[in-house]
Amino acid sequence: MGEDRLFIVFLVVAVVVLLTRALAGRLRVPDAILLVLLGMAAGFVPALPEVVVPPDLVLFGFLPPLVYHAAFFTAPREARADIVPIVTLAFGLTTVTTVAVAGTVHALLPGLGWAAALAFGAAVSPTDPVAATSVMQRLGAPPRMVTILEGESLINDGAALTIFGLAAEALGSGFTPAEGAGRVVQVVAGGVAYGLVLGIVIRRVRRSIRDPVSQIIVSLVTPYLAFIPAENLGASGVLATVVAGFSIGTHGEGVLQPASRLVGNAFWQILTFLLESALFVLLGLEIREVLHEPGGHTWGEVALTTLAVSAVVIGVRLLWQLGSGRLASAVPGGRRSQEGLGWRQRTVIGLGGMRGAISLAIALSLPAAVGPERGLLVLLTALVVLITLIGQAPLLPVLLRRLGLIESERRRREAMIARKAVLQAALARLDEMAEEDEVDEQTAEAFRQMTEVRLDRLRYFLDREGTGEGARPPNTRHVRSELVRAQRAKLDSLYRKGRIGAETQREIGRELDFEDPVALRKPRA
Incomplete structure (x- = not known):
């Protein structure tokens, strides 16, 4: 792809992402749907060059950071508590x-070999929790269900990509079942071992780094250090990346300083959003070439295959979820892990398995050895992703409400209790410092008053709930935002009048950014 064509594609991706951000909130639909649809629409612009995404670019460029990010931010305690349902699903x-x-x-497309069919099956088997968990968290679904969906998605990425890698190998050279079993052991064991070693090394390196920018550079390099060498050694790059990310993430509090966490979290949120968005748009652009002649098949065959595959991925998941209780109970400790997972929770988890960016990345990395069917399989993957998103995402809010699984009040109260506890800990430490003359009494009193104001507010709302009077604290987001806006306007006025310099304006402006509830909202994934 020439430089001019690359620039045009980059510009189209940027425009589509911006349009999606503007429309998704108003239309209340997942970003992924609009990204693919707008990408497909952009693909029919006559001046746009033909777009063919190199498989290696997706495999080695997009996948490592996406998988690493998911592993790093996994909640370790919750994942361990639900390890049985997570593993059985994953x-x-x-x-x-x-x-x-x-x-x-294979039955519907007889010309497709088993290796290519398995590679395609691996592409559409892993779930993407973004759409499901964003809906659940917004409505206040039980955190355990969110944890299971997120944990499953993390591990099933590794499982699916391992199967995909073996199927891709079989497409090129082929091997016997015995050789295949040996390769599975080599791929899995090698990937896990390499990821563990790399995780230990990176943790030690990061403990010695204090600069936030250097921390970000190390974090950005880590997934590629895990993925690429592991692949070259014949192991699973995905499993190595997952293990390294999980190992580093579970020790993150001891590795990262607060400034590094603030900057790093913002950097990774933006990076993963851009990577996922680019994948959806690039897929939409590439589909244009497939639509002219879908692998020599009629559109009736494409529609039939799409519906059949969609029915399989949705139906198998729902049946598995509703019937896997007995299987999980056979595992040591499995019976206890199934407590609290009734048919209502299982139904929502079963219908929460939408497909997303990882499926697209795997499909786009299908090797040329698949033959003329490669374009068709990419198209089928995109259609399955769209069907699961459009068909399942709108059902989740309805199901959660009808089945009585919304717990927003409980989660809000839990957050207030946690804030009360940490503020009380701060006051206790302040008293200790004052007693030991680490801080003068005047300074201690100033900090004590600031902390007690916040603590009194929490006590007030918790006490009102306890007496059954007031239910929910008022929504203070607008008030806080207006106060920050007034402060920022005054700050700009002081700068324009020459009473403060640019550095002072930027410093106080950054502090106001952290106080602004609008600025602190996470971007939609």
């Missing part, structure tokens, strides 16, 4: 879905 369901999809497309 490994058992992923394998069953891959085989079921492979059998379906």
Whole structure:
């Protein structure tokens, strides 16, 4: 792709992402749907050059940071508590879905070999929790359900990509079942071992770094240090990246300083959003070439195959979730792990398995060895992703309300209790410092008053709830935002009048940014 064409594609991706950000909130639809649809629409602009995404670019450029980010920010305690349902979904369901999809497309497209069918099955088997968990968190669904969906998505990425890698190898050279079993052991064990070693090394390196920018550079390099060498050693780059990310993330509080966490979290949120958005748009652009002639198949065959595969991925997941309780109970400690997971929770988790960016990345990295069917498989993946998003995402709010699984009040109260506890800890430490003459009494009293004002507000709302009077604290977001806006206007006025310099304006402006509730909202994923 020439420099001019690359610039045009980059510009189209940027425009589509900006349009999506503007429209998704108003239309109340997941970003992924608009990204693909607008990308497909942009693909029909006559002046736009043909777009063919190199498989290696997706495999080695996009996947490592996306997988690493998901692993790093996994909640370790919650994931360990629900490890049985997570593992049974991530490994058992992923394998069953891959085989079921492979059998379906092999039957409907006889010219497609088993290796290519398995590679496609691996592409559409992993779930993307972004759409499901964003809906659940907004409505206040039980945190345990969110944890299971996020934990499953993290591990099933590794499982699906391992299967995909073996199928891609079989496309090129082929191997016997015995050789395949040996490769599985090598790929899995090698990836896990390398990820563990790298995680230990990176943690030690990061402990010695104090500069936030250097921390970000190390964090950005880490997924590639995990993925690429592991792949070159014949191990699973995905598993190495997952293990390294999880290992570093669970020790993050001891590794990162507060300034590094603030900057790093913002950097990774933006990076993953841009990578996922670019994947959706690039897929939409590439589909234009496939639509002219979908692998020599009629549109009736494409529609039938799409509906069949979509029915398989949705139906197999729902059946597995509703019937996997007995399987999980057979695992040591599994019976206890199933407590609290009734048919209502299982139904929502079963219908929360939308497909997303990882499926697109795997499909776009299908090797040329697949043959003329490669374009068709990419198209089928995009259609399955759209069907699961459009068909399942709107159902989740309805299900959560009808099944009585919304717990926003409980979560809000939990947050207030936690804030009360940490403020009380701050006051206790302040008293200790005053007693030990680490701080003078006047300074201690100033900080004590600031902390007690926040603490009194929390006590007030918690006490009102306890007496059953007032229910929810008023929404103070607007008031806080207006106060910050007034302060920022005054700050700008002082700068314009020459009473303060630019550095002072920027410093206080950054402090106001952290106080502004609008500025602190996370971007939609």
